[in-house]
Amino acid sequence: MIHLDVSDLEPPEPYSLAVDILMALPSDAIFKMTHRQEPFPLYQTAAEMGFDHYTTYPAENVVKIQFWHKDNIEAAARFLTDSTPD
Numbered sequence: 001m002i003h004l005d006v007s008d009l010e011p012p013e014p015y016s017l018a019v020d021i022l023m024a025l026p027s028d029a030i031f032k033m034t035h036r037q038e039p040f041p042l043y044q045t046a047a048e049m050g051f052d053h054y055t056t057y058p059a060e061n062v063v064k065i066q067f068w069h070k071d072n073i074e075a076a077a078r079f080l081t082d083s084t085p086d
Helices: 013-024 040-048 073-081
Strands: 002-005 030-035 051-059 062-069
Touching: 002 013, 013 030, 013 040, 040 051, 051 073, 062 073
Parallel strands: 002 030
Antiparallel strands: 030 062, 051 062
């Protein structure tokens, strides 16, 4: 699992860093991102690149997003069926 905390970064740096990671992400890996808000433009880009995502809101101004390749069935099962993913 690759983790990136962009909570203190200003746009467009979180988006750029995330896209760079997604471009190099192995097909069996999960990319976990911590942000202070939902990165809606990134969701669209990630989907176009072949990724799914799962978003949680553990605290005020804390958004955690997990991205994985759409063909990674284990990741999809983990995040889409488990109510408390890592």
